[in-house]
Amino acid sequence: MDNKKYKLGTKLIHAGVEPDPTTGAIMTPIYQTSTYVQAAPGDHKGYEYARTQNPTRTVLQNALAAIENGKYGLCFGSGMAATDAVAKLLMPGDEVIVANDLYGGTYRIFTKVFACYGIKFHFIDMSNAENIRQHVNDKTKMIWAETPTNPLLNIIDIEACAKIAKEKNLLLVVDNTFASPYLQNPLDWGADIVLHSATKYLGGHSDVVHGALIMNDQSLEERLRFIQNSCGAVPGPHDCWLVLRGIKTLHVRMDRHCQNGEAIANYLRSHEKVGKVYWCGFEDHPNHAIAKKQMRGFGGMISFVLKDDNIEAANAVLKKTKLFSLAESLGGVESLIGHPATMTHGSIPREQRIANGLADSLIRLSVGIEDIDDLIEDLKQAIG
Numbered sequence: 001m002d003n004k005k006y007k008l009g010t011k012l013i014h015a016g017v018e019p020d021p022t023t024g025a026i027m028t029p030i031y032q033t034s035t036y037v038q039a040a041p042g043d044h045k046g047y048e049y050a051r052t053q054n055p056t057r058t059v060l061q062n063a064l065a066a067i068e069n070g071k072y073g074l075c076f077g078s079g080m081a082a083t084d085a086v087a088k089l090l091m092p093g094d095e096v097i098v099a100n101d102l103y104g105g106t107y108r109i110f111t112k113v114f115a116c117y118g119i120k121f122h123f124i125d126m127s128n129a130e131n132i133r134q135h136v137n138d139k140t141k142m143i144w145a146e147t148p149t150n151p152l153l154n155i156i157d158i159e160a161c162a163k164i165a166k167e168k169n170l171l172l173v174v175d176n177t178f179a180s181p182y183l184q185n186p187l188d189w190g191a192d193i194v195l196h197s198a199t200k201y202l203g204g205h206s207d208v209v210h211g212a213l214i215m216n217d218q219s220l221e222e223r224l225r226f227i228q229n230s231c232g233a234v235p236g237p238h239d240c241w242l243v244l245r246g247i248k249t250l251h252v253r254m255d256r257h258c259q260n261g262e263a264i265a266n267y268l269r270s271h272e273k274v275g276k277v278y279w280c281g282f283e284d285h286p287n288h289a290i291a292k293k294q295m296r297g298f299g300g301m302i303s304f305v306l307k308d309d310n311i312e313a314a315n316a317v318l319k320k321t322k323l324f325s326l327a328e329s330l331g332g333v334e335s336l337i338g339h340p341a342t343m344t345h346g347s348i349p350r351e352q353r354i355a356n357g358l359a360d361s362l363i364r365l366s367v368g369i370e371d372i373d374d375l376i377e378d379l380k381q382a383i384g
């Protein structure tokens, strides 16, 4: 299909998907095979070995490229496998400027794995993109940003980062997991590589672990495809199929995530026992204007602190919710609740955690698409 012609809601359902050539099946089959028969050596239909290519994966890669307004998509066994592939573009001695408010697993792979190979990472506050400039030197190769961030929902100006990246000849990588392609398309603002943990909103049903990269530049795609095949962190065809099915309803799910998110953010803000509420849709959010510029909606990720700011008070709330399940991860149809201080960010020493703005009572919500009245009722009885 002509990807330029159609709007996102249509592309999510049709992009990359053709009726199966052998049967006409409307849904892409799960090509559960490891190899492909050749008529003579080299005489094949474009598929030789399933680490290198798989038809189910090809369809998903094309669909992902289309919905991120990119030319190329590459799929991986997890979001971290996608991150790993991007980091392998770097050489010993190279330096990377990374947003300091980022997914814990990304921080871990940079500091505990790639730092051992002689790559240097500078973790900085990117809420003002101009801060990046003072950390660029002749060894800098990449800028790595995540927006909105986890769990404080800070916003980074992708266009401003891209301007600096172009000027200094650096690659700009944006982890777009929290926004999903429905709310934000970083390539349109000048990013070079978009990364997704498709485990989250793209899959959308908490039933698959998957990662993806999307880009426009052909030589970058060739290098990353080489790494994908050489290192082999590829997803199986069934997982590709689950993500392909998930993205067909992304727009419908995201609209409800956004509606429910807004209602809950406002409810929490009016609650007498709740302190600060973090949600990028509030007009007084420090980077709300940038969120409005680069996003089409504000999503269903919300964090808040209790006025009674201690771990016990937070635990009391976590124990009482019935619809919000206590779990890591996000982006599924069901609502989740989490406690960064003891869960995702538990390995950070308390002083540093507090200095980064992660209070003891900070609670993170991944607001699902259940009935909003039931969700608010659940929070009401849990917070008391």
Ligand SMILES: *Cc1c(COP(=O)(O)O)cnc(C)c1O
Pocket (backbone or CB within 6 Å): 078, 079, 080, 081, 103, 105, 106, 146, 150, 175, 177, 178, 196, 197, 198, 199, 200, 209, 210, 211
């Ligand atoms: C979950 C997540 C990842 C890692 O993805 P996995 O699929 O769990 O490997 C990376 N970035 C963000 C923002 C995430 O939320």
